[in-house]
Amino acid sequence: MKIDFLFVASPYIAFSLLLVGIGVRYFLDRRQMATARKEMAEAWSQLGGGTVWRVSLLLLVTAHLLGVVFPRAILWWSGNTSRLYLLEGAGLIVGVSTLVCWCILLWRHLGHSSGGLITELSDTVFLALLFVGLLSGVLTAILYRWGSVWGSVTLAPYMASLVRAKPAANLASQMPFLVRLHVFSAFAALAVFPLTRLAAFVILVLNWALALLGGAFASTTRVLEAWLRKHNPGAWLWPEED
């Protein structure tokens, strides 16, 4: 039952909350993008951190995504001992630097409240989950060597099974506690994300993308209308009598 909730239901609940949350926030904020921009600026000043934080976080997320999407490529890479050590070593360095940056970031902004209670609370929960994810990830890399290999044959197929809507929970539930914590904290962070100030970034991107789509649609309609006026199929069908 517990396993079913943690590794079967919770990923879908988290993803649904993410989609619904972002959708609701966009619906509420769509006419006041200035507020979203302000919120975004606040989030950036408080959580944007330095270059090292941003780059290492981006590298971590990208590496995890690549590992899930291309497990065979990762296995091929790790098939060679030197490349395996390089990947695992680099991963550990990036993980540790992200964790250190997170601590510095939180220390700087501790007690600097600038938002409402819900936003502050959700920001705190999100950051706490991020911390749990980072710490469990770093400890996993230290205690359970060669995560790039065993992760590619256990966790990547587990994620693929979630996408295929046939969750193979035992692939994740057989893992040590730290690995399970790492996976679960990622799902929980996804669920909380729409309530944080960082979600404003997604709202702005969504608004920009929709505006772009709307613009493209409008210009296509204009071009089509002009073409129809010029060629006027009605005139061919019903030519005016002299």
Added chain:
Amino acid sequence: MPVKPGMLTLAAGPRALALVLLLLAGVQLAWADDEDSQTGGAKFSAEAAATFNKRCTACHTFGKGIKVGPDLKGVTERRKRDWLVKFIHASSTVIKSGDTTAVSLFSEFKKQRMPDWTDLSEKQINDIIDFIAIGGPDIKPLDERNAELASSSDLELGRQLFSGERRLKYGFQPCSSCHSVQGARWGGSLGPDLTHTYFKFQDRALTEFLRHPCFQWERAGAGTHYLTAKEVFALKAFLRQAASRQSTHAELPGSPPHSVNAERVTSIATRAGMSRQTENRKGAAR
């Protein structure tokens, strides 16, 4: 242009190439067969073995004395093949014909006649005789051979398979992805250190263990295959070597060998634990 001996003409080129490819394919097939062979190179028909188990073992033993009929161990040396074929096919006819061996066997075994296996063809009977000749039920699968019998090439193969220097035939990940062994390449640490596994679980239980995947690994088109018998044997031999090395280092002068202790102390306890783990892994694999 005159063709010199040994010179490959343009017309002969593709044919020669095809021949070389065919030979290579043949070599490859033969190797694949050896890799998957569970019998340590002894070739016999699986159907013959099945027929032997189904029809012969009810009345005959193999090396365990008289049951209803005579012990079949060495029967191919005691009797001529032609006679055996005839007798297996229709013993009643041979006895009626007055064959002295058949008649004496008939009286020796309380005039209990062997059933006539007229439904078996001559080839099927010959296959059964072949099976008996090469050892019958005594033939052990390759991976069930005791790891003590491993050669240095088996040990080297085991080391390479464990560390991933050599790929497993069905594309599974090497043991070192999750496990380590003292004295080998720096292995993974997700799973336990396997240095003492051999003495902990013993030869037979370890064989059974290695026949099933650790996790529900993503099967790269391997179907129901996991490790070949050769790979299981080589890995078992490598683990035995690792355990022996370690126990040699750990033992004090004059103390009984670790392997003996392990056999005595852990054989019963670990077999229970081992079968439980095996079941768990089978469950996970399902």
